[in-house]
Amino acid sequence: MTTIRANCPSCGDVQLRAADLTVRVCSDDEQGSYCFQCPTCAQAVAKDASRRIVDLLVSSGVRMEVWRLPAELSEPHLGPPLTPDELLDFHLLLGEDGWFDEVEDMVRRSMPR
Ligand SMILES: [Zn+2]
Numbered sequence: 001m002t003t004i005r006a007n008c009p010s011c012g013d014v015q016l017r018a019a020d021l022t023v024r025v026c027s028d029d030e031q032g033s034y035c036f037q038c039p040t041c042a043q044a045v046a047k048d049a050s051r052r053i054v055d056l057l058v059s060s061g062v063r064m065e066v067w068r069l070p071a072e073l074s075e076p077h078l079g080p081p082l083t084p085d086e087l088l089d090f091h092l093l094l095g096e097d098g099w100f101d102e103v104e105d106m107v108r109r110s111m112p113r
Pocket residue numbers: 008009010011012038039040041042043
């Protein structure tokens with residue numbers, strides 16, 4: 001069985017099996033990383049990985065997950081950022097009956113015609 005040596009920030013070098021790691025690759029920018037739980041201190045560790053490291057880990061039998069950046073990143077963001085007061089108002093509104101209709105009204109009123 002292949003053992004893989006990785007580095008835990010608290011414990012230093014640790015030995016892992018392929019099943020102990022996960023490689024993650026973002027399909028939008030092809031950034032790679034790998035993560036594992038340290039067998040000594042149980043800390044979750046995540047590290048950036050170059051294409052070469054990703055290929056090496058995958059060819060050693062480490063499972064790969066492909067993920068996408070959230071679609072919200074490419075949405076247009078108009079208007080000023082939310083203030084803490086607005087967030088508090090919204091929180092209070094959610095405690096009232098009929099909050100959904102009121103939010104729907106607000107959205108309709110703020111839409112450009
Ligand atoms: Zn550790």
